[in-house]
Amino acid sequence: MSDTHAQTVPFVRDTMLPAAPPPATQAGAVRWLRENLFSGPVNTVLTIIGLLIIWFLVSHYWDWFAHSVWNANSLNECRQIIIDTWGEGARGACFAVIRERWNQYVFGFYPPELYWRPTMTFGLLIVALVPVLFSASLTIRRAVLVITAIATLTSMIALGSPVIWLAFATLVLAGGFVASERNLGWLLPFSMLYPLMGVWFLWGGSVWGPVFVLVGPVLGWIAWRILAGRMPVIAVLAGVVVTLLFWLFLSGSAAEDAQRLLPMGIEAVRSDRFGGFLLSVTIGVAGIALSLPLGIVLALSRQSDMFLIKSLSVVFIEFIRGVPLITLLFVASLLLNYFLPPGTNFDIILRVIIMVTLFAAAYMAEVIRGGLAALPRGQYEAADALGLDYWKAQRLIILPQALKISIPGIVSTFIGMFKDTTLVTFVGLYDPLKSMSDAVRANIEWKGIYWEPFIFVGAIFFIICFAMSRYSMYLERRLQRDHK
Amino acid sequence: MSEAINRQVDHSHMQVSDRVAIDIRNMNKWYGTFHVLRDIDLTVYQGERIVIAGPSGSGKSTLIRCINRLEEHQAGHISVDGVELTSDIKNIDKVRSEVGMVFQHFNLFPHLTVLENCTLAPIWVRKTPRREAEATAMHFLEKVKIPDQAHKYPGQLSGGQQQRVAIARSLCMQPKIMLFDEPTSALDPEMIKEVLDTMIQLAEEGMTMICVTHEMGFAQAVANRVIFMDQGQIVEQNTPSEFFNNPKSERTKLFLSQILGH
Numbered sequence: 001m002s003d004t005h006a007q008t009v010p011f012v013r014d015t016m017l018p019a020a021p022p023p024a025t026q027a028g029a030v031r032w033l034r035e036n037l038f039s040g041p042v043n044t045v046l047t048i049i050g051l052l053i054i055w056f057l058v059s060h061y062w063d064w065f066a067h068s069v070w071n072a073n074s075l076n077e078c079r080q081i082i083i084d085t086w087g088e089g090a091r092g093a094c095f096a097v098i099r100e101r102w103n104q105y106v107f108g109f110y111p112p113e114l115y116w117r118p119t120m121t122f123g124l125l126i127v128a129l130v131p132v133l134f135s136a137s138l139t140i141r142r143a144v145l146v147i148t149a150i151a152t153l154t155s156m157i158a159l160g161s162p163v164i165w166l167a168f169a170t171l172v173l174a175g176g177f178v179a180s181e182r183n184l185g186w187l188l189p190f191s192m193l194y195p196l197m198g199v200w201f202l203w204g205g206s207v208w209g210p211v212f213v214l215v216g217p218v219l220g221w222i223a224w225r226i227l228a229g230r231m232p233v234i235a236v237l238a239g240v241v242v243t244l245l246f247w248l249f250l251s252g253s254a255a256e257d258a259q260r261l262l263p264m265g266i267e268a269v270r271s272d273r274f275g276g277f278l279l280s281v282t283i284g285v286a287g288i289a290l291s292l293p294l295g296i297v298l299a300l301s302r303q304s305d306m307f308l309i310k311s312l313s314v315v316f317i318e319f320i321r322g323v324p325l326i327t328l329l330f331v332a333s334l335l336l337n338y339f340l341p342p343g344t345n346f347d348i349i350l351r352v353i354i355m356v357t358l359f360a361a362a363y364m365a366e367v368i369r370g371g372l373a374a375l376p377r378g379q380y381e382a383a384d385a386l387g388l389d390y391w392k393a394q395r396l397i398i399l400p401q402a403l404k405i406s407i408p409g410i411v412s413t414f415i416g417m418f419k420d421t422t423l424v425t426f427v428g429l430y431d432p433l434k435s436m437s438d439a440v441r442a443n444i445e446w447k448g449i450y451w452e453p454f455i456f457v458g459a460i461f462f463i464i465c466f467a468m469s470r471y472s473m474y475l476e477r478r479l480q481r482d483h484k
Numbered sequence: 485m486s487e488a489i490n491r492q493v494d495h496s497h498m499q500v501s502d503r504v505a506i507d508i509r510n511m512n513k514w515y516g517t518f519h520v521l522r523d524i525d526l527t528v529y530q531g532e533r534i535v536i537a538g539p540s541g542s543g544k545s546t547l548i549r550c551i552n553r554l555e556e557h558q559a560g561h562i563s564v565d566g567v568e569l570t571s572d573i574k575n576i577d578k579v580r581s582e583v584g585m586v587f588q589h590f591n592l593f594p595h596l597t598v599l600e601n602c603t604l605a606p607i608w609v610r611k612t613p614r615r616e617a618e619a620t621a622m623h624f625l626e627k628v629k630i631p632d633q634a635h636k637y638p639g640q641l642s643g644g645q646q647q648r649v650a651i652a653r654s655l656c657m658q659p660k661i662m663l664f665d666e667p668t669s670a671l672d673p674e675m676i677k678e679v680l681d682t683m684i685q686l687a688e689e690g691m692t693m694i695c696v697t698h699e700m701g702f703a704q705a706v707a708n709r710v711i712f713m714d715q716g717q718i719v720e721q722n723t724p725s726e727f728f729n730n731p732k733s734e735r736t737k738l739f740l741s742q743i744l745g746h
Contacts, residue, residue, distance in 0.1 A: 279716035381554050386605035386657065387581035389573075396604060400595050481594055481637045 001091045067092025070099055097449050098456045101440050105457070108275020108430050114204075114267060116161035118278050119167050121201040125285065127176035131187040133471070136478055141180045149173040155235075165445030172307035195289070202282065205268035208255040211221065215254075216246040256424065264321025275439075283353055284418040288289045290357040291417065292410070295364025300394065302369055313365070320362035326426055329354040333427035352424055360417040367413055371406035411472035415465045422484035433457045490657045500678040500708060501530040501557035505661055505692045506565075512545075513550060519718040520546050521557070522716045528694065530660075533687050535703040535724075539739060544696045547713070548663045551694070552583045556592045567661055581609055584654030592638035595661035597609060598625065598649050599634040602656045611703045616662025617656070617736065624652040628682050648682050655686075662686065666718045700744065704728060714737050 013101035072078040078094035096139040098105070107115050126148045134140045138433070152173065156166055179186040191334065196210040198326065218478045220243030227235035274282065303315035320328070332351040338347055375398060403410070437453040440446050443465050506528040506594070509530045513521040520543045528534060536544040549555040550562060553569050553576050562569045562581045576734045593601050603622035606612040612620070628648035630641075639644050645701060647667055654662060664683065668676040680702050687706045703710050703724055711728040711734075712720040720727070728744075731737045 257717050374622075376589075378587060378591035379593065382585075382587065382593070384554060385552055385580060385585040385587075386581075386653070387577050387609045388605060389577060392608050396608060398592055399585075404595065479595070481639055 027439060031344055036111075042479070064091050068095050069093070071097050071098060072096035075447065076445075076448050086261060090385070093452055093455075094449060095448050095452050095456070097440060101446070103427065104440065105276045105432055107278050108436065109273045110269060110275070111267075112275065113160065114269065115164065115182060116159040117201050117204070117266075117269075119152060119155045119159060119164060121159065121198050122281070123148055123156075123169060124194065124201075127172055127187070128191040130176065130180060131184040131191055135184060136178070144175075145177050145180055149177070155417065195286075195311070200266075202274075202278075203269055204266045205269070206255060206259040206263070206265040208258040209251075211256045212251040212258070213247065216243040219246055236472055238374055254263045271347050274349060275431045276436050279349070279424065279429060280418070280432055281423040283421045285422065286353045287356040287360055287417050288414050290353070291360035291364050291413075294357060294361035295368055295410075295413075296399065298361060298365035299368035299372060302365060303372055317362045317365050318356055321366070321452065325356070325359050325420055326423055328359055329423060329427045331355065337378050348427070348429065352427065352429065356417060358415055361411045363416075364410060367406050367409035368402060370409065371402035371404075374405050375401055376446060404476075407472050407476050407479075411468055415468055418465065419461060419469075432460070493684055494524070494688050497688055498531065498533065498688065498708070500532050503530045503562070504528070505532070506694075507563045508540055508551075509561045509562070509564055510583045511550065511557050513546060513555065513557045513559075521550070524560070524718060526711070526718065528692065530692050531690050531692045532709060533691075533707045534695070534709045534711060535707040536704065537698070537739070538715060538719075539580070541712040543621050543716040544547075544713045546584075547663055547666050548694055548696055551661075551663060552580050552585055554585075558670065577609075581605075581657060582659055582660045583663060584657060584659035585663045586647070586650050586665065586667045587667050587686055590638070590643075590670075591651045591660065592650055592653070594638050595628075597635050597637055598630070601649060602653045605657050620658075621652070621656050624650070624655045627685070628652045628653070629678075642675060643671045643704045644678045645662070647671065647675075647679045651679075651682055651686070661692045661694070664693065666695065666696050666698070668699055669696065698743065700728070703727075712739065 038044045067090055069078045069081050069092060072081060072094065073096070075097070077093055078092075079098055082090050082092035083093075103112065103115065107118060110118060126144065130141055130144060136142065136165065137189055149170075152169060153166065156169060161169075176187060176190075193214075196213060200207065215451045220239040220241075223242040224235045224239035227238055298313050298317060301309045302317065303429060304310045304313075329352060332355040333348060335349060336346065379397055379401065380393065383397045388396065421429040422433040425431040430436050433454070437457065440453060504527055506526070508524050508526040511521060511524040512651055522571060524547060525547055526547075529622075536547065538544045546555055550569075556567075565582055567575050567579050567582075569575060569579060590600075592605070595612065596604065599621055601616060601624065603612075603614065603617040606617040606620065607614055612619075622631055623668050623682070625634055626746070628651055630645055630648055630652075633641055633645060633649070636687050638649065641649065651667075671679060672741050676699070681697060683693070683695070683702065684706055695702070697719075707724050712727070712731075713732075714735050720731065720733050721733075725734075728740065731740055
C-alpha cells in the first residue's frame with residue numbers, strides 16, 4: 001500500500017485518486033424508522049405518546065366522519081338517515097348542508113340567474129394572473145389554463161350563461177392559451193385591463209362607468225407627455241392630478257351622460273348581494289393586488305433620506321399596525337359616513353377593501369423593509385458606481401433582490417389578510433364563516449348545525465392558503481440563483 | 485513579493501498625457517467628528533497608473549470612494565474630467581458613468597447573469613441598444629477571458645472569475661478612469677494572479693487607473709506613482725523604484741518593513 005507511510009516519511013503522490021461513490025447506506029423504511037422515531041428512549045416514548053394521541057382523536061371522530069350524510073334536505077332528515085343506517089345512538093356528520101347550500105356559500109345572495117358572472121370573472125382572473133405568476137414554466141401554464149378553461153366554461157354552461165358571454169369567455173381563454181404558447185407579453189394589456197373588467201362583471205351596470213375610469217389615466221398620460229420634456233417632476237404630478245380630478249369631478253357625470261345617449265350595460269348587482277366566498281375572494285384578491293405596491297412604496301419611503309416622507313411613512317405604518325383590523329373596519333363602515341358629504345354613496349365593499357389594503361400594506365412595508373435591510377451595502381454602491389439613478393437602482397437591482405428575500409413574509413401577510421376577510425362579518429357583510437353560516441342556521445331546516453359548516457369553510461380556506469404557501473415555495477426555488 | 489507578476493509588462497502604450505483626469509484640492513472629509521481625510525491634494529493625469537498604499541484605516545479607500553462620490557467630502561474640491569463634484573445629482577451621475585469602480589467584494593448583482601450584469605448599465609444609463617450592449621459585453625468578457633461563463637449566475641463562479649466579471653462590467657461603460665478598491669484582498673492566492681493579469685492588461689492599454697492595493701509587486705511593475713497614506717493624509721508619493729528602494733519618511737519605512745519583511 002503506497003499510502004501507508006504518507007505520514008511518516010517523505011511522500012510524493014504519483015497518481016491522483018479518482019472520485020469514489022459514497023459508501024452504500026442501508027436505506028429503507030426500517031432505517032428511517034429507527035433514525036427518526038426510535039433513536040433513543042426519549043424519542044421512543046414521545047413516538048408512542050404521539051401515536052396514542054392520534055389514536056384517541058381518530059377513534060373518537062372516525063364514526064362521525066364515516067357516518068356522514070351528503071344527501072338530505074334538512075338536519076332532521078340527516079339524523080333520521082343516520083339512525084336508519086347505523087342504528088339508534090349513532091353519530092354522524094351532516095355534510096348535506098354544504099351540498100344543499102353550496103351556491104349560497106359560494107355566491108352569497110348574488111342573483112342566481114347571474115351566478116355565471118362571478119364564475120367567468122374568476123376564470124378570467126386566472127388568465128390575467130398567469131403571465132405574472134407562471135412566467136417561467138410553459139408546462140404549468142398549459143395545465144393551469146386548460147383546467148381553468150374547462151372548469152370555467154362547463155360551470156358557465158351549467159349556470160345558464162348567455163351564449164354571447166360564453167363566446168366572450170371562450171375567446172379570452174383561447175387567447176390566453178395562444179399568448180402563453182407564443183408570447184406572454186400579449187397578455188399584459190389584458191392583465192392591466194382586468195381589474196376594471198372584473199369590477200364591471202361583478203357589479204355590472206353601465207359600461208360607461210369603467211370606460212370613463214379608463215379615460216382618466218389616458219388624460220393624465222397626455223398631460224405627462226406634454227410636460228415630460230421640460231419639467232419631469234411637475235409632469236408626473238400633473239399626470240396624477242389630472243387623473244384624480246377627472247375621476248372626482250368628471251368621470252361620474254360623463255358616464256351618466258354617455259349612458260343616456262347610448263345605453264349599454266349589464267344588470268347591476270348591489271354590494272349587499274355579495275357574500276360567501278365571492279366576497280372573501282373579491283376583497284382578498286383586491287387587497288393582495290393593491291397592498292403589495294403600496295407596501296413597496298411605504299418601505300422605500302421609510303428608508304428615504306427625506307425627513308418628511310420618512311416620518312409620514314413611519315407614522316402611517318406604526319398607526320395602522322397598532323390598531324386592530326376590526327377598528328379600521330368599523331371606521332370604514334360607521335365613521336366615514338360622518339365625514340363624507342350627506343348622500344354620498346361610497347360603496348361598503350370598496351371601503352372595506354381600502355381598509356384591508358391599508359392594513360396589509362403596513363405589514364407588507366415592514367416585511368419588505370426587512371428584505372431591503374438584508375441586502376449588502378455593496379449592492380447599492382455597485383448600482384451607484386455604475387451611474388444608475390435612484391429609481392433605476394431600486395427597480396433593477398434592489399427591489400428584485402429584496403422582494404425575493406421577502407417572499408415568505410409577503411406570502412404570510414397575504415395569507416393572514418385573506419383569512420382576515422372573514423372579519424367583515426362585523427360590519428354587516430356576509431363572510432362565509434360567521435355570517436353565512438348564521439344565515440344557513442337561521443333557516444328552520446338547518447337550525448342546530450354547527451360543526452359541518454365550520455369544517456367546510458375552514459377546509460376551503462385551508463386549501464386556498466396552502467396553495468399560496470406552496471406557490472411561495474415554488475417561487476423561492478425558481479428564483480434560487482446560487483447552486484445550479 | 486512579486487511572485488504574482490510573472491510576465492514582462494509592456495510599457496509601450498503607458499503614456500502619461502498632460503491632460504488632467506482628476507484634480508483634488510484641499511479636500512477634507514469627516515465621519516461625524518472623526519477627521520478621515522485631511523487636506524488631500526492630488527492631481528492625476530490621463531494615462532497615469534497610481535497605487536495607493538497604507539495601513540488599514542488610513543483613509544485610502546475613502547479617498548477613492550470620494551472620487552465617484554460614494555462618499556461625500558465636506559470641504560475642498562474634486563473635479564473629475566473637468567466636472568466638479570458637488571451635491572448636484574446631474575454632475576454626480578455624469579462622473580459616475582465616466583468612472584468605473586471595482587470593489588473588494590466584487591458586488592456583482594447575484595440575480596442577474598454575468599452577461600446581464602455587464603449590459604445593465606449600458607442599456608439603462610447609456611441607452612445603448614440591447615444587441616449592441618451584448619456585443620460590447622461579450623468583447624470585454626473575452627478580454628477578461630471568461631466569455632464561456634456569460635450565461636451563468638455570479639454565485640456559480642469562483643472569486644477570481646467574479647472579480648474579472650466585475651472588471652468587465654465596469655469596462656462595458658467604457659469609462660475614462662478606473663478605480664480599484666482592494667480588488668484582490670478577498671481572493672485566494674491562486675486567483676489573485678488572474679485578476680492582476682487583467683489589471684496589467686488594462687494598464688498596458690493606457691487606462692487611467694487608481695488602485696488601492698497591498699500587491700506591491702503590481703505597484704512596482706505597473707504604477708508610475710505610488711502614494712502612501714497614513715491617518716488620512718498623503719505621507720509620501722514617488723515613483724515606485726524610489727518609493728520602494730529609497731523611502732523618505734519614517735512611517736513609510738516602517739510600513740514597508742512590515743509588509744515586505746517576511
